[in-house]
Amino acid sequence: xxxxxxxxxxxxxxxxxxxxxxxxxxxxxxxxxxxxxxxxxxxxxxxxxxxxxxxxxxxxxxxxxxxxxxxxxxxxxxxxxxxxxxxxxxxxxxxxxxxxxxxxxxxxxxxxxxxxxxxxxxxxxxxxxxxxxxxxxxxxxxxxxxxxxxxxxxxxxxxxxxxxxxxxxxxxxxxxxxxxxxxxxxxxxxxxxxxxxxxxxxxxxxxxxxxxxxxxxxxxxxxxxxxxxxxxxxxxxxxx
Amino acid sequence: xxxxxxxxxxxxxxxxxxxxxxxxxxxxxxxxxxxxxxxxxxxxxxxxxxxxxxxxxxxxxxxxxxxxxxxxxxxxxxxxxxxxxxxxxxxxxxxxxxxxxxxxxxxxxxxxxxxxxxxxxxxxxxxxxxxxxxxxxxxxxxxxxxxxxxxxxxxxxxxxxxxxxxxxxxxxxxxxxxxxxxxxxxxxxxxxxxxxxxxxxxxxxxxxxxxxxxxxxxxxxxxxxxxxxxxxxxxxxxxx
DNA sequence: GTCCCGCAATGGTGTTACCTTTCGACCCCA
DNA sequence: TGGGGTCGAAAGGTAACACCATTGCGGGAC
Numbered sequence: 001x002x003x004x005x006x007x008x009x010x011x012x013x014x015x016x017x018x019x020x021x022x023x024x025x026x027x028x029x030x031x032x033x034x035x036x037x038x039x040x041x042x043x044x045x046x047x048x049x050x051x052x053x054x055x056x057x058x059x060x061x062x063x064x065x066x067x068x069x070x071x072x073x074x075x076x077x078x079x080x081x082x083x084x085x086x087x088x089x090x091x092x093x094x095x096x097x098x099x100x101x102x103x104x105x106x107x108x109x110x111x112x113x114x115x116x117x118x119x120x121x122x123x124x125x126x127x128x129x130x131x132x133x134x135x136x137x138x139x140x141x142x143x144x145x146x147x148x149x150x151x152x153x154x155x156x157x158x159x160x161x162x163x164x165x166x167x168x169x170x171x172x173x174x175x176x177x178x179x180x181x182x183x184x185x186x187x188x189x190x191x192x193x194x195x196x197x198x199x200x201x202x203x204x205x206x207x208x209x210x211x212x213x214x215x216x217x218x219x220x221x222x223x224x225x226x227x228x229x230x231x232x233x234x235x236x237x238x239x240x
Numbered sequence: 241x242x243x244x245x246x247x248x249x250x251x252x253x254x255x256x257x258x259x260x261x262x263x264x265x266x267x268x269x270x271x272x273x274x275x276x277x278x279x280x281x282x283x284x285x286x287x288x289x290x291x292x293x294x295x296x297x298x299x300x301x302x303x304x305x306x307x308x309x310x311x312x313x314x315x316x317x318x319x320x321x322x323x324x325x326x327x328x329x330x331x332x333x334x335x336x337x338x339x340x341x342x343x344x345x346x347x348x349x350x351x352x353x354x355x356x357x358x359x360x361x362x363x364x365x366x367x368x369x370x371x372x373x374x375x376x377x378x379x380x381x382x383x384x385x386x387x388x389x390x391x392x393x394x395x396x397x398x399x400x401x402x403x404x405x406x407x408x409x410x411x412x413x414x415x416x417x418x419x420x421x422x423x424x425x426x427x428x429x430x431x432x433x434x435x436x437x438x439x440x441x442x443x444x445x446x447x448x449x450x451x452x453x454x455x456x457x458x459x460x461x462x463x464x465x466x467x468x469x470x471x472x473x474x475x476x477x478x479x480x
Numbered sequence: 481g482t483c484c485c486g487c488a489a490t491g492g493t494g495t496t497a498c499c500t501t502t503c504g505a506c507c508c509c510a
Numbered sequence: 511t512g513g514g515g516t517c518g519a520a521a522g523g524t525a526a527c528a529c530c531a532t533t534g535c536g537g538g539a540c
Contacts, residue, residue: 008522010293033491044524046286049492053250053290054297065492066532079409080320100406103351111347166340169319249494273520284495289521305502305521 013041013051014083021060021071022087031068032061058084085173089180098184101177106222108170109155112162114215117206119163125207128157132203139191144182147191152178154199158206158218195221253281253291254323261300261311262327271308272301298324325413329420338424341417346462348410349395352402354455357446359403365447368397372443379431384422387431392418394439398446398458435461 017037020026037048052069055061059076061069077084079100088097120128131154138147155178156171181187198221205214257277260266277288292309295301299316301309317324319340328337360368371394378387395418396411421427438461445454 035491046289046523046525049286050290050293052492053293057294057297063492064532065530066490068491074405075408077409078321079406081318100404103355103404104348104406107347107351108344111343115343164340164343165314166319166344168315169317275520286494286496292521303521306504306519307502308520 009041009043009047010051010054013037013043013047014054016041017051017055018058018060018083019087019091021055022077022084022093023091024093026071028071028073030071032071033068060084082172085176089176094180098177098180101173104170105174105177108167109158109174109222110215110218112159112164112167113202113206113218114211115163115167116158116161117209117211117214120161120206124157124161128154128161128203129207131157132200135191135199136196139196142190144187144189148178148182151199154203158202161206249281249283249287250291250294253277253283253287254294256281257291257295258298258300258323259327259331261295262317262324262333263331264333266311268311268313270311272311273308300324322412325416329416334420338417338420341413344410345414345417348407349398349414349462350455350458352399352404352407353442353446353458354451355403355407356398356401357449357451357454360401360446364397364401368394368401368443369447371397372440375431375439376436379436382430384427384429388418388422391439394443398442401446 017026017032026032034045034048034052037043037051038045041048043051052061052063055069056063057078058081059072059078061071063069079085085097085101088094116124116128131150134150135147135154138150152175155174159171159174160168162168198217201217202214202221205211205217257266257272266272274285274288274292277283277291278285281288283291292301292303295309296303297318298321299312299318301311303309319325325337325341328334356364356368371390374390375387375394378390392415395414399411399414400408402408438457441457442454442461445451445457
């Protein structure tokens, strides 16, 4: 996640307008002008233009002569852009964004675990087992903050070990989801034993190269997530 | 996929540098200067700067005073940015990109089909069945070009009907993969009957709201894809 | 009254020139 | 050898300009 954006003048402008668009304060079809941006933020035309170009490259706006800078419909946003994800998570679209991301996790992480079982390096294999054990220790002692950090490390490691750079690119986003989930109070005070088992099962399968099993174990693990997300409106397809 | 980029001067510069970076001709750590870009492409400083900003926002470069524009390591690229995907597909990284995208498809499409079974509108349900039937007709008559178009429409429809905008955003990319796969000669001259059945199974499950079944049917369908991709180095986890 | 044509206002596009700020490299001296 | 200070390269930012694609309005013809 780009922590940047506050050193340069662009940062503030980009942040403000990006938020307003993703938040819906600026509706699709609304138009801005460079002059308006200059006035509003007290920046030069150059800065306004460069900011606009970035917004354009994220699909949030288009720029046309004579007409100005037009806010685009959500359908044309680069919804995988970390900044767009971030803005949506920070604003009122949070629940919808969290739901989308959780579905994405449920889709991707099992495959990633399977691939990791195949491609992980020796160090990664030992590390994943260590993390599984660490999670059990921290979980049983109820050290939630440390547990969260280790959990993030666990999922990040698998995504990175998958050998698929698109999966790996989701690591930051998964971290945000995990933190967000905890902050929203969707996690039990003490991790349930099933979750601890599930992590260890994944770790064991990955480290021993059993990719079918790794995939399945990760699916089990995420089953818990599905349930925990239910209050947010995520459907639980447990019956047909 | 953005057709844009050729009207404005930025387009050409962005395209050229973006390609060179994703292609590896410009290695991580290499530096450019604005002046260099101006000279090379015969553009003004403004255009060079705006282009650089876009590249920066895609994670391909960073810009620091006194140092210049530094090419970033692939790990910090926005690998979900359609342009990055496009450049990688067009260049020598094509196979790796196709492999990543195919894994992503295998991860996402079953979930998307399941979600579509739940969320699709009445029109979408009838349309998916129509498309399934159309695929059979075209497939049996060996009309490959039309088959491809219908296939793309089929997968696009499911991704859009999933109610998850991140899944929907992958529609363009999936379309590119399907086209690329055909161009690479990975498709049989005439679609195999199993594939036709699989599409119809998915369509039936989606239209009747059986999301478990829709998910499973899509997994079956993608099993064929897995096999077809094998020559590209995608592993077939059929045994453990 | 309606339709079409043309003109003028608007606002992005691209260029140039200029000043400011930062920080890496190099040199000098201890 | 190494610490610190100076210099200058290159981005950051501002300003003012010519240019031109739109578009929307107004006027004239029918």
